[in-house]
Amino acid sequence: MQTQSEEARKSEKRSQIINDFSITIATVNGSGSQTSNATILRSIFKMGIPVSGKNIFPSNIQGLPTWYTVRVNKEGFVAREDESDILIEMNSATFNEDLAKLKPGGVLFCDEQIHLPFERSEIFYYPMPIKEIVRQVEAPPNLRDYLANMVYVGILAQLIGIEFEKIHQALEFHFKGKSKPVNINFEVVLRAAEWVKQHLEKKDPFYLEPMEMTKGLILTDGNTAAALGAIYGGVQFASWYPITPATSLAENLQNYLPKLRKDVDTEKNTFAVIQAEDELSAIGMAIGAGWGGLRAMTSTSGPGLSLMSEYIGLGYFAEVPVVIWDVQRIGPSTGLPTRTAQGDLTFIAFLGHGDTQHIILLPGNINEVFEFGWKAFDIAEQIQTPVIILSDLDLGMNQWMGKPFEYPDSPMKRGKVLWEKDLEQLDGKWARYLDVDGDGITYRTVIGNRHPQAAYFTRGTGHDEYSRYSEDPQNWHDLLERLRKKFVTAKPLLPKPVIERMVMSEIGIISIGSTNPAIQESRHKLAQQGIKSDFMRIRAYPFVGEEKEFIESHEINYVVEMNRDGQLNQLLRIEYPELANRLRSFAYSDGLPLTAKRLFDFIQQDKE
């Protein structure tokens, strides 16, 4: 008997799917599902299982459909999937389309008030008596709608095995330790779980089991990482204007700066954050502050950058250090404010009229977001030019696992700034735009310098080395050539590409930014099919030089990016025209984070 039952258990175990599935939670925007979804995500993370959460939400405050997808994967592949194994359906309006994306043999948890017929006999179906369970909890009537979403947390937890202790911890995290909301939400979770014990029998194969894979990791979003990076980079001035999906970056500055950056003795601020009247003003203030010698920044998204382009062009030409975050959303035009893309790359590279070129940093995970957040100030001040960091909605607003943020490993580099004592040593002899060192980077003074020779007149008009107005043809030509030289000087300061190779690889894959998880997973799957690949994730523009060798070492390099026109591919072709026939564009953009399957299918078909 015993042997038999053990065998039965073993066979049951074989049919179990453990720590490898996707969950989609379909709700109505504004119903408070964020708390519930964040709780599911964080409690799984706290169980040590690799996980990611993506909020696919409408540009709307209340009423439109919204989805949250959770990817659980024991091997650490946490890119979004198009189809899910588990669907939690709380929105009758999207019932049919959501069900169509449920994988064969998947699980449907459905609010029992959604009385819609369906023909999917192969799926596992669990109705959820949401109202009934909420009614059991003593809660103010205005909270009941929000608490309704906690019911699915409890039901899911009981059925797939999320540890309740971890749910409690996740709630404590979410409510910052406030016991009242933690208790009331947790009570709903427990009651829902209790209902499952009494009424449901588990038939589906999906299980969670604790692991150690997230030990020592953190889970947060890129906009938080960006704000903290800036703060540890010594940001002194930030001016901004609200725009999805960049808003929370500035809000995080407002949240963290008072805690981290008050003078210890006097409680005075070493910073100022200003919500400007629009992006035209936000960038104007940031350029003014950068010119005045402050570590200055702004954060925005595509439409904001369109507005900022004139001042950024002035910043380039007048050589003003400033850091600009572009948390990209999909365009052109207003586009879809709540959907992601990598469509601003070529726009930013040459932003502004006339001959302009900008330094771009391209973080691909929250650790790089933090690191580039402080490093960008060093680069901007050393090169005396705007530095633009391209994040995106997925990286900025969704929760990503990462290593703990690392403290800056080098002192601040403030660039070539002359103060009173420096000018005394020079006997007042200097010129703002005179290339003394031959690296294209000239010396500057900033306001408040009381030396009588310190001042100069900054202008966006043609100027000579002394910043005097000049229409001299040679002068103009030389100035523009020197500006070009600055970008050569900048290269060693920029982050190098991350290159990962496989033994006996035959193809190269090149990308930027948040496509990283999907690419890693595709490479894994392609390798299983015998297609081995090397991978180069470019992290800065202008290209630093190593890109060339990588491209040369493969006959085919797939350039993977989330836009229509293959903008990274375009920039690579401009830089390395002789290698153009080795570059093959995979550019795809629909507003959602890239999936591994899409890239896998493309490369596999292309190889056939």
Place this chain on the structure above:
Amino acid sequence: MTEQIEAQGKRSGVNLVGLTKMDYKGNPSTLCQGCGHNSISSQIIAACFELNVHPEEVVKFSGIGCSSKSAYYFLNRSFGFNGLHGRMPSLATGALFADYTLKGLGVSGDGDTASIGLGQFKHLLRRNMKLVYIIENNGVYGLTKGQFSATADQGLELKSHGVNPYMPVDIAWEALIGHATFVARSFAGDPKQVKELIKAALNHNGVAVLDIISPCVTFNNIDQATQSYVWGKDHETALHELSFVPRAEEILVEYNENEVKEVQLHDGSTILLKKLGRDYDPTDRSAAITILEESNACQCLITGLIYINPNQPSMVDMYNLTEKPLNRLTEVELRPKRETLLELNNTF
């Protein structure tokens, strides 16, 4: 590297900080002979000299246009930034956060302020940024050769552009309803008044708007235009004769008490206003609104200090900044300690 301005004539007259007027000069003007803007530049120089302000303590800002070019023609030893059209207010706001001890001086024009710049102008006012904001108002675009600006009189006829069909923007009026804490109007042909107003403005702890009618001798000096010399001279009615008394000076009031209104500024300096026949109180906002309305109705150019509120905190005051100017802070003050990041990591 500040350019040395060739001394023309003798170096005479040293002020309390040991500088002569030459130390406040700028580069030679490239504006037209007789341009009202040149006269205003001269009064900026005179005002700073007389106030004993080190030029290094003033920062100049401007936008785009003839007026904005003029920032190069005074205070050569002051830092300056010639920014974008209509967007000098944001530039100045950001820059002045770098060192709150400095005096900001912005020069704009009617094209710069009353068109693209109207938004930034109004927001500068509501924040009460400590900045002198001079509008050299001539009702016309000079650098692009004579188009109407938004402050041009309705019905004004210009050579190549016909008749202006639109109502004008009244800058002093916009400033007043926009909660500016210092609103003055003057006329470039009245240098004494211009100078005293600039002096008072430089000591005002907040935004100080000076709408100075500054005739364009080339494109808009038609006698009947509000922004012409002839019209200005004929129609100017000063609200009061004014003089500015810096804090350091001994105040010698020579007027009868009931003829003089004294307005004390934030730093203890005062503006003395001598009545000119009318009993006008520039701290009364509704009186200011009335006087501007009367001025429009009677087609006269009312000049002087129209409104002042010396008690409102300036923008920088609201930010609780360190005593040491922000741009002199170093890494020790700017980068939080290592332990703080370890603590933060534990919260994610």
